[in-house]
Structures are given as C-alpha cells and as structure tokens.
Amino acid sequence: MDYFSYQDDALFAEDCDVAQLAKVHGTPLYIYSRATLERHWHAFNNAVAEHPHLICYAVKANSNLAVLNVLARLGSGFDIVSGGELSRVLKAGGDPQKVVFSGVGKTIAEMEQALQVGIYCFNVESSAELEQLNEVAGRLGKVAPVSLRINPDVDAGTHPYISTGLKENKFGIAMDEADTVFARAAALPHLHVKGVDCHIGSQLTELKPFLDAMDRMLALIDRLANQGIVIEHFDVGGGLGVTYNGETPPHPDAYAAALLERLGGRPLKLIFEPGRAIAANAGVFVTQVLSLKENSDKRFAIVDGAMNDLIRPSLYSAWQNIIPVQQTDAATCAYDIVGPVCETGDFLGKDRQLAIKAGDLLAVRSSGAYGFVMSSNYNSRPRVAEVMVDGDKDVVVRERETIEQLWQGEHLLP
Ligand SMILES: Cc1ncc(COP(=O)(O)O)c(C=O)c1O
Ligand SMILES: N[C@@H](CCCC[NH3+])C(=O)O
Numbered sequence: 001m002d003y004f005s006y007q008d009d010a011l012f013a014e015d016c017d018v019a020q021l022a023k024v025h026g027t028p029l030y031i032y033s034r035a036t037l038e039r040h041w042h043a044f045n046n047a048v049a050e051h052p053h054l055i056c057y058a059v060k061a062n063s064n065l066a067v068l069n070v071l072a073r074l075g076s077g078f079d080i081v082s083g084g085e086l087s088r089v090l091k092a093g094g095d096p097q098k099v100v101f102s103g104v105g106k107t108i109a110e111m112e113q114a115l116q117v118g119i120y121c122f123n124v125e126s127s128a129e130l131e132q133l134n135e136v137a138g139r140l141g142k143v144a145p146v147s148l149r150i151n152p153d154v155d156a157g158t159h160p161y162i163s164t165g166l167k168e169n170k171f172g173i174a175m176d177e178a179d180t181v182f183a184r185a186a187a188l189p190h191l192h193v194k195g196v197d198c199h200i201g202s203q204l205t206e207l208k209p210f211l212d213a214m215d216r217m218l219a220l221i222d223r224l225a226n227q228g229i230v231i232e233h234f235d236v237g238g239g240l241g242v243t244y245n246g247e248t249p250p251h252p253d254a255y256a257a258a259l260l261e262r263l264g265g266r267p268l269k270l271i272f273e274p275g276r277a278i279a280a281n282a283g284v285f286v287t288q289v290l291s292l293k294e295n296s297d298k299r300f301a302i303v304d305g306a307m308n309d310l311i312r313p314s315l316y317s318a319w320q321n322i323i324p325v326q327q328t329d330a331a332t333c334a335y336d337i338v339g340p341v342c343e344t345g346d347f348l349g350k351d352r353q354l355a356i357k358a359g360d361l362l363a364v365r366s367s368g369a370y371g372f373v374m375s376s377n378y379n380s381r382p383r384v385a386e387v388m389v390d391g392d393k394d395v396v397v398r399e400r401e402t403i404e405q406l407w408q409g410e411h412l413l414p
Contacts, residue, residue, distance in 0.1 A: 003033040004284055004365065009327040011363055015392035018286060018325050022361050025385050026400060027288040028305035030372050032062075034390040036282035037070050037368075044272055045074070047256035051270060054120070056100050058238045058275030059085040061369040066388050066397035067279065068092035077120065079238070079273035083110040090117065100235060100271060102149070102199070104170055111136045111144075121145045123197045123235065125172055127181050130188070137190035146185060147195035147235055150178045150220060152213040156201030156239065172198065178220050179227070186229050193229060195271070196221060199237025202276060205249040207258050210236070214262050221268070234263075235271035242280045244366050245319045252277070276369040283368020285310050286325065287348070289360045290340070299335045301356055306339025307346040308378040310364060310371050314345040322349045325361035337362065341379045372398075380406055 003014050011018040013031045022029055044055045056077035059068065063085060068078070069092040077098030078089045089099060099119040101110075106122075111133055114122065124130050124146050137144040151172030167174060173181050185193050200213050214236065221231050236259060241249035250258075252274075259270065287305030294300065312318035322337055332353040339346045348364055356362070375383050382401035387394050 001039075003036045003282075004363070006327060011323065011325045011327075013284065013389045016389045016394050018284070018363060019361060021387060021389075021394055022286050022288070022325070024394075025387055025396060027286055027361065028303075028309050028384045029286045030283055030367065030384060030386040031286060031394075032064070032067060032279075032283045032368055032386065032388045032397070034070055034388055037067060037278060038074060040274075040278040040282060041071055041074050041076060043252045044256075044274055044278070047252040048260070048270055048272070051260060053270045053272070054098060054233075056098065056235075056271055056273050057278055058273045059089060060373060061275030062279040062283070062371070063088050063373055064386055064388075064397050065092045066386075066395065068094060070388075071278070077271075079275075083107070083113045086110075086114060086117070086119070096120075100147070100197075100273070102197070102273070106133075108132065108136055112140065115140055115142045115144060119145075121147050121194050121233075121235075123147050123149045124185070125149045127173070127177075127184065130181065130185055130191070134188040134190045143190055143192050145194045146191050147193075147197045147233070148173055148178065148181060148185060149197045149199070150175055150217060152198050152200065152216040154200055154209050154212045154216070156204050156209045157206060175216060175220070179223060182224055182229055183227065193231070195233035195235055195269075196224075196231055197235030197237060197271070199273065200239060202239050203241040204239045205241040205247045207250050207255065210239070210255065211258060211262060214259060218262065218264075218266070221266070231268065233269040233271055235273065238273035238275050238277070240274055240277040242276055242366060242369075244280075245321065249277075278369075280366045280369035283366075283371060285348075285364040285367035285371055287339075287362050287364065289356050289358050289362065291358050292335075292356070299333055301335040301337050301354070301362075303337055303339060303348065303362060305348060305364070305384075306341040306379070306381065307343060307348075308341055308376045308381050309339075309384050310348060310367055311374050311376075312370055313348050314343070315374075320349065320367065321365040322352050322354070323363050323365060324354060324356065325363055328355050330355035341381070377401075377406060382406060 081103035385400035386398040
C-alpha cells in the first residue's frame with residue numbers, strides 16, 4: 001500500500017490532491033503522510049511484539065514536532081544525538097524514560113540536561129566520555145544509566161559517508177578495548193551499566209552485516225557475563241534501508257526474526273533505532289518547474305527546489321525517484337533536474353525521463369528522512385514549508401520561513 005499514488009493521473013498524498021496542496025501552501029514543499037509513518041513504526045513494533053523491546057525512532061531523520069508527536073502517541077521511544085533533539089522530543093510529548101542518547105560528542109550541558117529529565121540510557125562512545133559522564137552524574141547526585149557503543153568493525157556495504165561500523169570510522173569504542181572499558185564502567189560509582197549498542201551504518205539493504213555485527217556483540221555480552229557484568233539490553237542501532245531505486249531491503253519482520261534467532265534465548269531487551277525506515281518513504285518533496293533549457297548536449301529542467309532544500313542527491317549522489325504531480329501521455333525527454341543554487345552540484349536528479357513544461361509540478365519521492373532536517377539557508381533561500389496529511393486533512397506542521405527570518409539574530413556594527 002502506497003499512500004502516495006495517482007488517482008486519475010493526479011498524485012495524491014493519502015486523500016489529498018498534491019497539486020492542490022502546492023497551490024495552497026506554495027512550493028517547494030515537503031509533504032508527510034501520517035498513515036505511512038504509523039504503518040512503518042508498527043512494522044517494527046509488531047516484528048518484535050513477542051520479545052521485550054523498545055523502538056527508539058532516530059530523531060535526526062526527521063525531527064519535525066508533528067512527526068515526533070505522531071510517533072510519541074504510538075508509544076515510541078526516541079534516539080537523540082543532541083540537547084536540541086531532546087528538547088524537541090519533550091516538546092512533542094515524548095517520554096524521556098524512553099530516550100536513548102547517542103552521539104560521538106556530548107557536551108557537559110547536554111549530559112546535565114539528559115540526567116535532569118531522566119533519560120533511559122546514554123550510549124557512551126569513548127572512555128573519555130565515560131569518565132566525564134560519571135563526574136557530571138556524581139556532581140548532580142545522580143546515577144547515569146549507560147550502554148557502551150562498540151564499533152564491531154564490520155563493513156556495512158553502504159555509501160562510505162554513511163558507514164559507521166568500521167575501525168576507521170570515528171564512532172564507538174573499538175571491540176578490542178570493549179572488555180576493559182566495560183570493567184571500568186562497572187566500577188565507576190555514578191554509572192549503572194545497562195546495555196551495549198552498535199550502529200554500523202545507514203541504508204543497509206542486506207541482513208548479513210547486521211548479523212555479523214550481532215555475532216560479535218553477543219560474543220562480547222557472553223564474555224561480560226563471565227566477568228559478572230550483567231547486560232540488560234542490546235541496542236542494535238538503526239540502519240535498515242529503504243527502496244529508493246529498486247533496492248529490496250529486508251522487511252522489519254525478516255530483520256527482527258533473524259536477530260531473534262541469533263539471540264538464541266538470551267534474556268536481553270532489544271532496542272531498535274530506525275530513522276530512515278520509518279520516515280523516508282513517508283514524505284515527498286514537491287517542486288515547480290521554473291523553466292526548461294537545452295543545449296546541444298543536454299536538457300535541463302530548472303526547478304524552484306534546490307540542494308539547500310534537499311541535499312542528498314548532491315552530497316551522496318543519492319538517487320531519488322522524481323515523478324510528475326500530473327501524469328500525461330505526452331512524449332518524454334531526458335532532463336537533469338537542477339535548482340537555482342550557484343553550484344554545479346545543485347541537482348535533484350540527472351537524466352530523468354519526463355514530459356514537462358514550465359509551471360509543472362514534480363514530486364521527489366522518499367524525501368521524508370534526511371530531507372528538511374539537512375536543509376539550509378544557502379544562497380539566502382528561506383527554508384520551505386512542511387505539511388502533514390492525515391486522510392483528507394492537511395496541516396502546516398512548519399511554516400515557510402519569511403525573508404525577515406533570514407537575518408533574525410544578525411546585527412550591524414555600531
Ligand atoms: C546511532 C544511530 N542510530 C540510528 C541512526 C538512524 O539510522 P537510519 O536512519 O539509517 O535508520 C543513526 C544514523 O545513521 C545513528 O547514527
Ligand atoms: N544523512 C544520511 C544518513 C546519515 C545517517 C546518520 N546517522 C542520508 O541522507 O542518507
């Protein structure tokens with residue numbers, strides 16, 4: 001079931017006509033589907049329903065308050081990487097006791113904030129962070145719940161910029177130091193060791209790297225048990241991929257079943273941190289064709305959306321499907337879909353077969369994750385509006401920035 005589909009050649013988001021949404025709210029525009037977010041969250045939650053677990057949506061994928069609130073209402077937990085994300089979760093009605101705090105560099109202020117609100121667990125990424133957290137917790141008269149993020153040194157087989165589980169990556173504690181750092185964590189007075197975690201990369205489309213990582217992590221958990229260090233939970237991170245262009249990532253059911261089989265009856269609570277798998281295909285980015293231009297080699301469609309609004313194609317050469325908002329029978333041509341930003345790398349897609357003219361609307365699919373959250377004001381372009389549809393209702397969940405907001409907080413010299 002695809003909540004973004006055509007009805008009589010017009011693209012709909014649930015029961016809302018996308019062209020009408022663009023007319024009312026302007027372009028460029030992000031549109032999210034509540035039903036899709038909920039279906040994807042339930043897919044994870046149902047996949048492990050029979051086993052103690054917590055689904056902690058990775059806020060970084062899409063941190064709009066309405067997105068977080070929809071998931072909080074389902075009972076979701078949240079994986080955060082900053083004090084800002086924690087504040088968003090709380091503002092959106094999320095339960096701090098279902099929050100795990102990941103991230104390779106946490107500030108003292110962020111540690112204090114998370115300790116004060118009582119999060120579920122800190123995913124600690126280094127010995128230095130462990131010592132700091134112990135000190136901060138001691139100063140506040142608290143005990144910090146901790147998991148250690150271990151870098152299992154497996155190749156996730158994904159884009160090098162989004163691979164995180166190799167020794168050469170900055171993330172986590174090396175496996176060959178894990179036992180020692182755990183022993184230290186267990187000995188520190190203001191920490192309570194709860195779990196282990198790993199996250200080997202994003203947009204994984206095969207089970208094997210996940211299972212390789214799990215085998216190494218379970219071996220560690222067994223060694224720790226022999227040292228008398230009891231691990232309550234195993235946080236497997238996020239990373240399950242989605243279909244952008246014909247990839248066939250495992251369904252959460254298959255993923256969870258494979259993990260549970262490997263777990264082999266160990267009484268560990270499982271924590272999942274899915275971001276992309278929940279949000280990516282719950283959103284589209286709608287842009288209008290400003291003009292067409294061609295030379296002897298190429299045809300360009302210059303659109304009002306740009307790399308500052310959706311950077312994935314420029315940053316990772318990521319391919320996202322670009323479809324017309326109104327389908328026609330007209331003959332198609334190959335276009336590079338480019339934005340107004342003054343960078344050669346400013347494109348949303350290359351060599352796309354489309355039948356388009358100035359004024360037409362295009363929808364870039366799979367834009368619900370790592371879309372708006374990675375947007376910027378580069379070229380002094382106001383950040384775009386975000387709308388969430390819920391059946392035949394649409395709500396502006398973030399207003400388009402105004403020109404005045406572009407220089408909010410800036411000051412002239414006296
Ligand atoms: C620690 C951690 N957890 C979860 C995620 C979410 O990843 P994904 O969106 O691929 O599920 C990330 C980002 O890759 C991450 O770094
Ligand atoms: N921003 C990346 C994913 C990064 C994952 C962050 N841990 C993307 O769009 O694919």
